[in-house]
Amino acid sequence: xxxxxxxxxxxxxxxxxxxxxxxxxxxxxxxxxxxxxxxxxxxxxxxxxxxxxxxxxxxxxxxxxxxxxxxxxxxxxxxxxxxxxxxxxxxxxxxxxxxxxxxxxxxxxxxxxxxxxxxxxxxxxxxxxxxxxxxxxxxxxxxxxxx
Amino acid sequence: xxxxxxxxxxxxxxxxxxxxxxxxxxxxxxxxxxxxxxxxxxxxxxxxxxxxxxxxxxxxxxxxxxxxxxxxxxxxxxxxxxxxxxxxxxxxxxxxxxxxxxxxxxxxxxxxxxxxxxxxxxxxxxxxxxxxxxxxxxxxxxxxxxxxxxxxxxxxxxxxxxxxxxxxxxxxxxxxxxxxxxxxxxxxxxxxxxxxxxxxxxxxxxxxxxxxxxxxxxxxxxxxxxxxxxxxxxxxxxxxxxxxxxxxxxxxxxxxxxxxxxxxxxxxxxxxxxxxxxxxxxxxxxxxxxxxxxxxxxxxxxxxxxxxxxxxxxxxxxxxxxxxxxxxxxxxxxxxxxxxxxxxxxxxxxxxxxxxxxxxxxxxxxxxxxxxxxxxxxxxxxxxxxxxxxxxxxxxxxxxxxxxxxxxxxxxxxxxxxxxxxxxxxxxxxxxxxxxxxxxxxxxxxxxxxxxxxxxx
Numbered sequence: 001x002x003x004x005x006x007x008x009x010x011x012x013x014x015x016x017x018x019x020x021x022x023x024x025x026x027x028x029x030x031x032x033x034x035x036x037x038x039x040x041x042x043x044x045x046x047x048x049x050x051x052x053x054x055x056x057x058x059x060x061x062x063x064x065x066x067x068x069x070x071x072x073x074x075x076x077x078x079x080x081x082x083x084x085x086x087x088x089x090x091x092x093x094x095x096x097x098x099x100x101x102x103x104x105x106x107x108x109x110x111x112x113x114x115x116x117x118x119x120x121x122x123x124x125x126x127x128x129x130x131x132x133x134x135x136x137x138x139x140x141x142x143x144x145x146x147x
Numbered sequence: 148x149x150x151x152x153x154x155x156x157x158x159x160x161x162x163x164x165x166x167x168x169x170x171x172x173x174x175x176x177x178x179x180x181x182x183x184x185x186x187x188x189x190x191x192x193x194x195x196x197x198x199x200x201x202x203x204x205x206x207x208x209x210x211x212x213x214x215x216x217x218x219x220x221x222x223x224x225x226x227x228x229x230x231x232x233x234x235x236x237x238x239x240x241x242x243x244x245x246x247x248x249x250x251x252x253x254x255x256x257x258x259x260x261x262x263x264x265x266x267x268x269x270x271x272x273x274x275x276x277x278x279x280x281x282x283x284x285x286x287x288x289x290x291x292x293x294x295x296x297x298x299x300x301x302x303x304x305x306x307x308x309x310x311x312x313x314x315x316x317x318x319x320x321x322x323x324x325x326x327x328x329x330x331x332x333x334x335x336x337x338x339x340x341x342x343x344x345x346x347x348x349x350x351x352x353x354x355x356x357x358x359x360x361x362x363x364x365x366x367x368x369x370x371x372x373x374x375x376x377x378x379x380x381x382x383x384x385x386x387x388x389x390x391x392x393x394x395x396x397x398x399x400x401x402x403x404x405x406x407x408x409x410x411x412x413x414x415x416x417x418x419x420x421x422x423x424x425x426x427x428x429x430x431x432x433x434x435x436x437x438x439x440x441x442x443x444x445x446x447x448x449x450x451x452x453x454x455x456x457x458x459x460x461x462x463x464x465x466x467x468x469x470x471x472x473x474x475x476x477x478x479x480x481x482x483x484x485x486x487x488x489x490x491x492x493x494x495x496x497x498x499x500x501x502x503x504x505x506x507x508x509x510x511x512x513x514x515x516x517x518x519x520x521x522x523x524x525x526x527x528x529x530x531x532x533x534x535x536x537x538x539x540x541x542x543x544x545x546x547x548x549x550x551x552x553x554x555x556x557x558x559x560x561x562x563x564x565x566x567x568x569x570x571x572x573x574x575x576x577x578x579x580x581x582x583x584x585x586x587x588x589x590x591x592x593x594x595x596x597x598x599x600x601x602x603x604x
Contacts, residue, residue: 049280
C-alpha cells in the first residue's frame with residue numbers, strides 16, 4: 001500500500017508541473033500582449049485607462065483636470081442627454097472623477113453649493129447660475145457655478 | 148515612469164525589507180547569512196505587514212503617510228526588532244553558509260524547471276507592471292481614491308473616507324499606496340502596479356524559503372509554477388486593490404501555522420500572528436479567513452490544549468490590531484456592510500443559502516480561474532491523511548470554514564449577487580485566498596504523503 005501512496009503523491013507533483021508546463025507558453029504570450037498594449041499607450045492615456053475601458057469622453061475628463069483649480073469643489077451631474085451613453089458608464093463617471101480630480105473635492109451635498117458643475121448629459125437648465133466654460137456634444141459641459 | 152519615482156518605490160520596499168529583518172531577528176534570528184537570504188521573502192512580507200499596520204494606526208491617530216513618518220516607523224520597527232533580538236541574546240552570524248550535511252535532492256531538475264518558469268513569469272509580469280494603466284474598476288472607484296486622499300490631504304479626511312464607495316473597508320492597502328505615492332513624489336497610478344508585483348515576488352520567495360528545509364525543491368517549485376499559470380491570479384495580481392495582498396498575507400500566515408504545528412517553533416506562530424493581523428486589516432474577508440484558519444488549527448491541534456491556547460491568544464491579539472480602525476469608523480458613523488445581517492434578516496433571505504453555496508463551490512473550483520489547483524490540494528490532503536491527520540485537517544477544514552464564511556457573506560448581504568459570473572459577486576476575487584493557501588500548503592501535504600515511514604527500532 002505504502003509504495004502506491006508514494007507513487008500517487010509523485011503523480012500529483014507530475015500533474016501539477018505538467019499543468020504549469022502546458023499552460024506556460026499561453027500565459028507568457030498573454031503577458032507579452034498586455035505589455036505591448038501598455039507600450040502603445042502614452043503616459044497620459046495610461047492614467048485615464050478607465051476612461052478607455054468604459055468608453056466615456058477622454059476630452060471631458062482631461063478638460064475637467066485642466067480647468068478646475070486644485071482647491072476647487074465640484075458636483076457631477078449625469079442625465080439622459082449624453083447620447084447613447086449606458087447607465088453603467090453614467091454610474092461610473094462620478095467615482096472615476098472623484099479619483100481623477102483629487103485634490104479637488106467632490107461635493108455630495110447640495111449641488112448648488114459647489115464651485116463647479118461637471119455635466120455629463122445632465123439638464124443644464126436646472127443650474128441657471130452656471131457659466132459654461134467648456135461644452136461638447138453630446139450633452140457634456142463644464143461650468144462654473146456662481147456662489 | 149520617472150527615475151525618481153522608481154527609485155522612491157525601490158527605497159520604500161528596501162525599508163520594508165530592513166524592518167522585516169528586524170522583526171525576524173527579534174522572533175527568530177538567523178544562524179548564517181544564507182539562512183537570512185532563504186527567509187528574505189518572509190522578512191519582506193513581515194516588514195510590509197508591520198510597517199503598514201503601524202501606519203494605519205498612525206493615520207487613525209491623525210498622522211500622515213509622509214516620507215518622514217514612514218522612515219520613522221520602518222527604521223523604528225527595525226531598531227526595536229534588532230534591539231529585542233540582542234536582549235534575547237541573538238547575535239549576527241559570522242558565517243555565510245552553515246556547515247550542514249549534504250541533503251539528498253531527488254529529481255532536482257523538476258525543481259529547477261519549476262523555478263525557471265516562475266523566474267520567467269515574474270520577469271514578464273514586471274514588464275507589464277511598469278506600464279499598466281489603472282483600469283480595474285474597484286481600484287479607481289475607491290482603493291486608490293482613498294490612497295490619493297491620504298496623499299493629498301495628509302490624513303484620513305472624513306469628507307472622503309465617510310462618503311467614498313465601501314467606506315467601511317480596512318485601510319491597510321490605501322495606507323500602503325499612499326506611502327508609495329509619497330516615496331514616488333507623486334500619485335503615479337501606473338508605477339503603483341510595481342508595488343503589487345513586489346508583493347507577489349515576496350509571496351513566492353516567502354513560500355519557497357519557509358518550505359526549503361522540509362520539502363524537496365522538486366515538490367515546492369512545481370506548485371509555485373502552477374501559481375504562475377492560474378488565469379485568476381494573472382488577471383488580479385497587479386490590480387492595486389486588496390484581494391491578492393490579502394491572499395499573500397493569509398497564505399504565508401497559514402503556512403507558518405502549518406509549520407508551527409509540525410515543528411513547534413514559537414517564532415512561526417509569532418510570524419503567523421503578524422501576517423494574520425495584516426490580512427485582517429487588508430479586507431474584511433481577512434477576518435473570516437483567519438477565523439477559518441483558527442478553527443482548522445484548533446481541530447488539527449485537538450488534545451494539545453496548551454498549543455490551542457497559544458494559537459487563540461496569538462490570533463486574538465492579531466484581531467485586536469484592527470480595533471483602532473473600527474473605532475475611527477464608529478466615531479465617524481461609517482456603517483458596515485453587514486449591519487442588516489440580523490437573525491431576522493438572515494431568516495428572511497433563507498432562499499439565498501443554496502444559490503450562495505452553489506456559487507461559492509463554483510468559484511473555488513472554477514477551472515477557468517484556478518485550473519485544478521484546489522482539487523490538487525485536496526488530493527494531496529487525502530494522500531497525506533494516511534501519514535497523520537493534523538496537516539490535512541488544517542488545510543481541508545480551513546477551506547471548509549472559509550467557504551462557509553463566504554456562503555454567509557453572500558447570504559447576508561443582498562446587494563451581492565449569487566451568480567458566479569457576476570461582477571457583484573465578491574467571492575470571485577476572495578477565492579484567490581483559498582487558492583494561494585493551496586499553493587503554500589500543497590507541497591507540505593505532498594511531502595508528508597511521500598515521507599518514508601520510520602522503522603520501529
